[in-house]
Amino acid sequence: MTAQSDAPIGPGSPDANPAPVGFIGLGNxxxxIxxxxxxxxxxxxVCDVRAEATEPFVAEGATAAATADEVARTARLISVTVLNDEQVRDVVDGPQGILRTAAPGTVIAVHSTISDSTAVxxxxxxxxxxxxxxxxxxSGGAQGAESGELAVMVGGPREVYDACKPAFKLWAGMPVHAGEVGAGTRMKLARNLLHFISFTATAEASRLAEAAGIDIAKLGRVVRHTDAITGGAxxxxLRDTTAPIAEDDFWHGVFTHVRGLGEKDLSLALGLADRLDVDLPLGTIALRDLGAGFGVGPGEIALASSVGAGTGSPGDDDDDNSATSGEKES
Structure with a gap:
């Protein structure tokens, strides 16, 4: 049974006698944040299982609380950054959890990456x-947290997101309303899927470079430099759907061109790997699926390639950032 309440949501406006905000979990x-x-x-x-973690904040004017329910006695927006689902459950609804004392209208913002079903x-x-x-x-790591430039992906009613946004903007360079409760976590999981698949691809590229006698530390410098220019993955x-692109759509020409460049380079890399006896499973999948992922289907090189062998023609050597160029043209 959902309780109905006309209580104000969150800590109020920063310009009109706002209530305190709370923060539970003062780790890395x-x-x-x-x-x-x-x-x-x-x-x-502030609250942490390690009392010493609160001391620098108290020295700067914050109030320390020993337990989550003590935080909720005064705070009306409470951020939770703990380790896992079990700890989140305990902080929210445990014997000394936030719900023991929280007033109606209080907002609990779970920043930990947990299961979306736990959030719901x-x-x-x-x-x-x-x-x-x-x-x-x-998202944004320790560097983003230190600089106040994190992205925060919020799942919940729009009015709750709006009530929290002024406080979030103190530490987040990109607050995003992802949708209903659970959507923030789903967006984070999709974002991190890309993150860690790319890490695995990095290891694969490093194996190829090392086998080819390349200094992989220098390769890393090149990757960081060029990703800072192009934006990386x-x-x-650039699109709001993964559906196939119609041939008369502007993006069809953009991604067909990018597909051609990608298939050419992937086929050359796979050919080098074949000569050096280096296994590139992600490279093989990328050659097979790149065009379909872009919504334009496989190109001639992918269609002509056999699994595990890169046999494409070098083709066009134009290595410009086609997606970026297309975005400027739109």
Whole structure:
């Protein structure tokens, strides 16, 4: 049964006597995020299982709390950055959890990467007490946390997102409303799928370079330099659907060109790997699936290639950033 409440949502406007915000979990990500919240006009309440972790915040004017329910006595937006689903459940609904004392209208923002089903389940439990739980995982790593430039992907009702946004903007360079509760986590999982597949691809590329006698540290410098220019994998994430592209669509020409460049380079890399006896399973999949992933289908090189062998023609040597060029033209 969902409790109905007309209580204001969250900590209120930063310009109109706002309530305190709380932060639970002051680890490698939590501490630098919480540091940015010292600027919140309503004050900051911090909590960590390690009492010493709260001391630098108290020295800067924050209030320390020993338990989550103590945080919720005053804070009306409570960020949670702990290790896993079990710890989130305990912080939210445990014997000394937030729900023991939270007033109606309080918002719990879970920044930990947990299961989307855990977020949905806990949101339903919280709703019965008139409390809002949103899943709000972050991306950008420790560097983004230190600089206040993280992306935060929020799953929850739009009005709850809007109520939290002023506080989030103190530490997030890109707040995004992903959709209903659970959608923030689903967006984070998709983002990290790309992240860690690319790490695996990095290892594959390094094996090829090492076998070819290339200094892989120098290769890494080249990759970081050029990705900073082109945007890396995100540079081709330009459409709002993964459906096939009609031939008369602007993007068809853009991605057909990118597919041609990609298939050429992948076939050459696979050919080199074949000569050096280096296994490139991700490279083989990429050659097979690149065109389909772009929505334009496989090109001539992919169609002509056999599994595990790169036999394509070198073709056009134009290595410009076609997706970026297409974006400018649109």
């Amino acid at each position: 990500m939590g501490a630098p 919480a540091k940015q919240l010292l600027a919140w006009a309503g004050g900051l309440v 389940e806990l949101a339903e439990v919280c709703a019965a007490a008139g409390v809002h739980l949103i899943d709000a995982p972050v 995100g540079a081709v994430m």
